[in-house]
Amino acid sequence: MNEKEATELVSAERLGARIRELRRVRDLTLVELAERSGVSRAMLSKVERGEKNPTLVVAARIAGGLGMSLSQLVGIEERRELVVVPKKWQMVMRDPESGFERRLLTPAFAGRGVEFIKNVIPEGESSGEFPPHRKGVVEHLAVERGRLRAVLGGEEYLLREGDAMYFEADLPHRFDNAGEGECSYYLIIDAGRA
Numbered sequence: 001m002n003e004k005e006a007t008e009l010v011s012a013e014r015l016g017a018r019i020r021e022l023r024r025v026r027d028l029t030l031v032e033l034a035e036r037s038g039v040s041r042a043m044l045s046k047v048e049r050g051e052k053n054p055t056l057v058v059a060a061r062i063a064g065g066l067g068m069s070l071s072q073l074v075g076i077e078e079r080r081e082l083v084v085v086p087k088k089w090q091m092v093m094r095d096p097e098s099g100f101e102r103r104l105l106t107p108a109f110a111g112r113g114v115e116f117i118k119n120v121i122p123e124g125e126s127s128g129e130f131p132p133h134r135k136g137v138v139e140h141l142a143v144e145r146g147r148l149r150a151v152l153g154g155e156e157y158l159l160r161e162g163d164a165m166y167f168e169a170d171l172p173h174r175f176d177n178a179g180e181g182e183c184s185y186y187l188i189i190d191a192g193r194a
Contacts, residue, residue, distance in 0.1 A: 011050075011053075012047075012050045012051070012052065013050035015050075015053065015054070015059075015073075016047050016048045016049055016050040016051075017048075017050070018073070019044075019047060019048055019062060019073070020048040022066050022068075022073070023048075023066065026066060026067070030044050030045055030048075033062070033066070034065075036064075037061045037062050037064060037065025038061050038065070039054075039058055039062055039065070043058065044062070059074070083107045085105065085106065090103050090104055090105060091103070091104040098121075098125040098126060098127075098128065099121075099122040099125055100120070100122070100125060100126070100127050100128065101119065101120045102117055102118075102119050103117065103118045103119075104116075104117055105118055113191035114188065114191070115187075115188070115189045116187075117186070117187045118144075118184065118185075118186055118187075119175070119184065119186075119187055120182055120183070121146075121148075121176070121177040121182065121183045121184075122182055123177055123179075123180060123182065124177060125176075125177055126175065126176040127174055127175040127176070129151075129172055129173070129174040130172065130173050131172060132169070132171050132173075133170055133189075134170060134191075135168075136191070136192055137168075137170060137189065137191045137192070138166065138167065138168055138169060138189075139166070139167055139169045139173075139187060139190070140164070140187070140188040140190070141159075141164060141167075141185055141187050141188075142162075142163070142186045143159045143160060143161055143162065143163050143164070143183070143184075143185045144161070144184040144185055144186060145161055145182065145183060145184045146161060146177060146179045146181060146182060147159065147160055147161070147177070147179030147183060148160075148163075148175055148176070148177065148178060148183050148185055149175070149176040150165065150167075150173065150175055151173065151174045151175070151176065152167055152171060152173045153173070158178060159185075169189070
């Protein structure tokens with residue numbers, strides 16, 4: 001749906017009420033909004049009362065006078081950031097001795113502090129021991145397939161397919177395949193705004 005179609009779907013009454021509310025929140029009079037937008041005070045008044053549905057051009061001018069886009073004025077979400085990470089571009093690390101595979105599913109965002117990872121541990125193998133993260137780093141884990149033994153600071157937890165866990169990761173931790181066949185699990189490491 002383009003902005004014109006979206007504007008036509010918005011009722012005059014609803015749009016008028018929204019413009020009046022946005023104007024009041026910004027502490028603007030009709031005269032001030034008229035000066036900022038280049039739309040007459042009389043037209044603004046009719047639009048706010050729902051007596052007139054503005055043309056696309058008039059609505060765009062009103063939006064500009066309110067310091068927003070036309071989409072924001074009619075309540076349509078602006079396009080959000082989106083990054084697709086094709087499988088061939090995902091960073092994969094594989095331990096040559098154990099076969100433990102770690103696939104980073106998120107793009108590398110500086111300062112965002114969140115990693116989404118898929119791990120696969122062959123039968124009878126382990127991730128090896130990871131050192132403690134700094135205080136405040138947490139991990140979320142969900143077992144996709146198999147059985148996983150999570151060893152957190154010396155304590156063991158057995159997780160089965162579909163089980164999930166959350167833990168503060170400022171302690172040594174390791175993950176072992178505790179079943180037959182491969183064990184795969186998803187891990188989110190949240191370091192906050194590091």
